[in-house]
Amino acid sequence: MKKYLSIFLVFVLVSGFVYGLEIVAPKGPPSVPLIKLTEDNPNYKLSLYTDILTEVIPEFMKADEKIYVMPTNVMAKFYNKNVNLKILNVTSSGMLYILSNSNKIKTISDLKNDKIYVPAPGSSPDIVTRYYLKKKGINVDIKYSSSPEIAKLFIAGKIQNCVLPEPYASKAIFMNKKAKRILNFKEGWKNIAGTDQIPQVGLVAKVSYIEANKKEIDKFLMDYKKAVNWVNNNPKIAAKLASKKLGISEKIIELSIPKMNLISLQSKQAYKVLKNYFNILNEDNKKVIGGKIPDEKIIYK
Structure with missing residues (x-):
């Protein structure tokens, strides 16, 4: 028995075996790198959620034993409520787009005085949209709904202009032949x-969990970066790998991956872009980030 135990311990040390790191992520294409990661290393456990408000936020307040994917402004809110957490990385540099199916709309300027549908009032897509249009001096009539409902109405041709994140933007373009991307917010x-x-989304964990699993989390972050590179370079294979788990067609995932701008930005680089983003959110509505811009201690280094 001791012999087998010794062999197992050697295997653990040599292979970098990790047990018990669980990641909670949204059920959508931004989680494709995590699906790849858990396929390659079954000792990383992945749980997918569909509703952050009911499935994640209450659990995060109580639990200390998981890594979570969530909007960065929600992380800032928790931090400003004295939740002892660290942002591990930023996982996308921008996945928000303005779409139109109108022949009259060719550029962003053509939206002036027109109607546009935007997800959730006060959400980061709403703030980003209003901030951008204000800076450009473009007045629009904003209507609100959820991303799934906006995509549904847009695909059916019942609305002409909208703001959608991926994968809804790619799905809308694929299913409505008149549709086109008017603006990639990342470029503008x-x-x-x-x-x-x-930097709208990233990975976060409680400090107690990080301190108890520092070596494992450091290895996980290196593995995650490799998984991101693999997904970006192999969208077709990645889509096939993730389709069943996400309940989304391979084609939509494949089209969406290049538009999601998946990254793994860490440490001071992450804080630099987050501070800029939080400044903009704070300028519009302090409540969105919990009343103030988090200091650099929010970042895991």
Whole structure:
């Protein structure tokens, strides 16, 4: 028995075996790198959620034993409520788009005085949209709904202009042949914010969990970066791998991956783009980030 135990311990040390790191992520294409990661290393456990408000936020307040994917402004809110957490990385540099199926709309300027549908009032897509259009001097009539409902109405041709994140944007373009992308916010952002990074989402964990699993988390972050590179370079294979778990067609995932701008930005680089983003959110509505801009201690280094 001792012999087998010794062999197992050697295997653990040599292979970098990790047990018990569980990641909680949204059921959508931004989680494809995590699906790849858990396929390659079954000792990483992945749980997928569909509703952050009911499935994640209450659990995060109580639990200390998991890594979570969530919007960065929600992380800031928790931090400003004295939740002892660290942002591990930023996982996308921008996945938000303005779409139109109108022949009259060719550029962003053509939206002036027109109607546009935007997800959730006060959400980061709403704030990013209003901030950008204000800086460009473009007045629009904003209507609100959820991303799934906006995509449904847009595909059916019942609305003409909308703001959608991926994968809804790719799905809308694929299913409505009149549809086109009017603006990639990532490209337009640099002119008004000084950077093309829109760090809306990332990985976060409680400090107690990080301290108890530091070596494992450091290895996980290295593995995650490799998984991101693999997904970006192999969208077709990645889509096939993730389709069943996400309940989304391979084609939509494949189309969406290049538009999601998947990254793994860490440490001071992450804080630099987050601070810029939080400044903009704070300027519009302090409540969105919990009342103030988090200091650099929010970042895991």
